[in-house]
Amino acid sequence: MSYKNEVKELGKEKLLSFYRKMVEIRNFEERIRFLFLEGKMPGTIHQYIGQEACAVGVCSALEGDDVIASTHRPHGHAIARGLSFKELMAELYGKTTGCCKGKGGSMHLGNLEKGMLPAIAIVGGNLPIVVGMALSFKLRKQKRVALSFFGDGASNEGSFHESLNMAAVYNVPSVFVCENNLYGASTNIGKMIKIENISDRAQCYGLEGMIADGMDVIDVYFNAKKVLKKAREGGGPTLLELKTFRFCGHSRRDPCSYIPKKEKELWAKKDPINSFKKILLEEKIVDISDLEKIDIQIEKEVSILNISNRSHTHDGCSAGSSKYPYL
Numbered sequence: 083m084s085y086k087n088e089v090k091e092l093g094k095e096k097l098l099s100f101y102r103k104m105v106e107i108r109n110f111e112e113r114i115r116f117l118f119l120e121g122k123m124p125g126t127i128h129q130y131i132g133q134e135a136c137a138v139g140v141c142s143a144l145e146g147d148d149v150i151a152s153t154h155r156p157h158g159h160a161i162a163r164g165l166s167f168k169e170l171m172a173e174l175y176g177k178t179t180g181c182c183k184g185k186g187g188s189m190h191l192g193n194l195e196k197g198m199l200p201a202i203a204i205v206g207g208n209l210p211i212v213v214g215m216a217l218s219f220k221l222r223k224q225k226r227v228a229l230s231f232f233g234d235g236a237s238n239e240g241s242f243h244e245s246l247n248m249a250a251v252y253n254v255p256s257v258f259v260c261e262n263n264l265y266g267a268s269t270n271i272g273k274m275i276k277i278e279n280i281s282d283r284a285q286c287y288g289l290e291g292m293i294a295d296g297m298d299v300i301d302v303y304f305n306a307k308k309v310l311k312k313a314r315e316g317g318g319p320t321l322l323e324l325k326t327f328r329f330c331g332h333s334r335r336d337p338c339s340y341i342p343k344k345e346k347e348l349w350a351k352k353d354p355i356n357s358f359k360k361i362l363l364e365e366k367i368v369d370i371s372d373l374e375k376i377d378i379q380i381e382k383e384v385s386i387l388n389i390s391n392r393s394h395t396h397d398g399c400s401a402g403s404s405k406y407p408y409l
Contacts, residue, residue, distance in 0.1 A: 089300055094367055100142060100299050101362065102376050104134040104355050107158045109384040110167060111330075114157075114174065118334050123174060127188045130158030132329035135354035136261050137162035139294075139302025140229070140324075143310055148227045149197050149215055151208035154189045156201035159231055163198045165191070171387045206232060206239030209258065213245050216254035216319070227313045229257045235266025237280045243287075246321065250288045255313040257306070260323045261296060267332045268340045284321035296326030297352040300361075327352070 089097070111131050117123040130137065141150065141162035152159040160170055165181055173180025174188055181193045182200055192200030199215075202208040208230050215228035236242055237260055249256050260280050264271050277283070284291030290312075294305040302324060309320040327349040331338040338346075362368045 088304065089361065089365060090367060092300075096142075097362060097367055098372065098376065100138055100303070101355070101358060101373065102380070103138040103142070103162050104299065104358065105376060105380050106167075106384075107134045107137065107161045108355060109380050110161060110170070110387075111157060113384045113387055114171075115330075115334070124176065125174070125187050127157075127174075127334050128155040128332065129330045129334070130155055130328070132349070132353070133261060133263060133296065133326045134158060135299035135302055135358070136259070136296045136324045136326050137231075139299045140231075140259055140306040143303055143306040144197065144229070145226070145310075145314075146197065147224075148229065148310070149194070149199055150229045150231060151199045151212050151215075152192070152201035152231050153205075153208065153233060153236070154201070154203040155233070156189065156191045159201070160191045160193075160198060163193075164196045165193050165198065167383060167387055169193065206236035206241040208232065209236070209241050209245035210248075212256055212258070213249045213252075213254060216249065216256035216313075217252055220252070220254050225314050227255045227257060227310050229259060229310075231259050231261060233266065234260060234262040234264065234271050234280060235269075235274070236260075237283065238266075238274055243283075246284065246287045246289055246319070249319040253316070253318045255316070256319040257309050257313055258319065258321045259306075260321065261326055262323055263296075263326050263328045265328070265332070265341065268336070270340075279323060281321050281323035289319055289321050291321045291323070293323045293325065296324030297349075297354045297357065299354060299358055329353075 107130060111129045114123060114127060115129060118127060137158040150159060150163060169181040170191060173182055173184060173186060173191055176184040176187065178184050181191055186200055189203035190200050192198045209232060212228045212230040219226040219228065246258065262280055266274060279293060281291030281293050292305055292309060295301040305322060309322055313319060359373060363370060
């Protein structure tokens with residue numbers, strides 16, 4: 083890990099907050115996955131399982147008045163930015179108590195009061211909006227940063243290139259975070275681009291391009307902190323590529339059969355939560371009891387989530403646990 087010496091300097095409380103948020107995202111996603119499979123939740127979902135370190139590492143480096151924009155896969159970003167289980171679950175059930183009054187659903191989660199623009203499901207659709215927000219911050223002389231999350235598939239959209247060019251020309255306080263999970267829906271990135279790193283495209287527009295390990299929350303955090311500080315101080319935008327992997331299909335109906343078994347097994351060994359837990363214990367930063375308390379608390383919070391929605395759908399259920407049968 084690149085920042086091993088700095089880990090302890092973050093302090094136990096900060097590190098446990100990373101662990102808590104990642105476990106919250108994982109458990110929430112597992113919970114709604116069961117609700118969909120049991121036919122107890124409407125609509126569709128695009129899940130974030132496996133990419134938790136990306137959202138938590140980046141959002142933990144943000145200031146309170148910064149703003150993020152997300153994609154059709156927004157649950158992880160929303161939880162990492164501070165949206166509650168209650169407002170997210172209510173939104174998924176189309177209830178007026180949801181974060182978008184039940185009008186957005188899974189692909190349009192957000193709460194601007196908490197620093198998250200309602201997610202935009204159009205591939206690459208949030209990038210130009212982030213440029214506009216960042217330009218607004220600059221013109222108002224505000225020390226704020228606008229940040230875009232998008233996937234590797236979006237890097238082939240015209241909006242990606244137009245946005246990076248304009249952000250560079252106007253030198254706006256923005257950060258473009260590409261969560262490269264190697265698959266645009268079912269298509270491997272090797273069939274879409276002929277360069278090794280998406281971050282290399284930054285130099286075409288006069289931006290700095292950086293890469294971080296998207297399965298390592300510490301590496302993501304420190305790299306995000308660096309580029310956010312640069313943007314806030316007038317240093318301009320950055321394209322930050324996070325090398326990651328989703329442990330699930332593109333959407334809930336995707337069996338993920340197009341990914342080779344060996345590739346799935348390789349990435350499963352890099353599980354961001356298990357890897358981070360190992361670091362915390364090996365470095366003697368926490369005791370196993372500290373982590374177990376968090377696990378138990380979050381499991382209880384998540385296990386009753388759909389009960390509050392009985393009036394809209396069905397009775398609560400016991401989702402149980404899953405060890406990723408799709409891996």
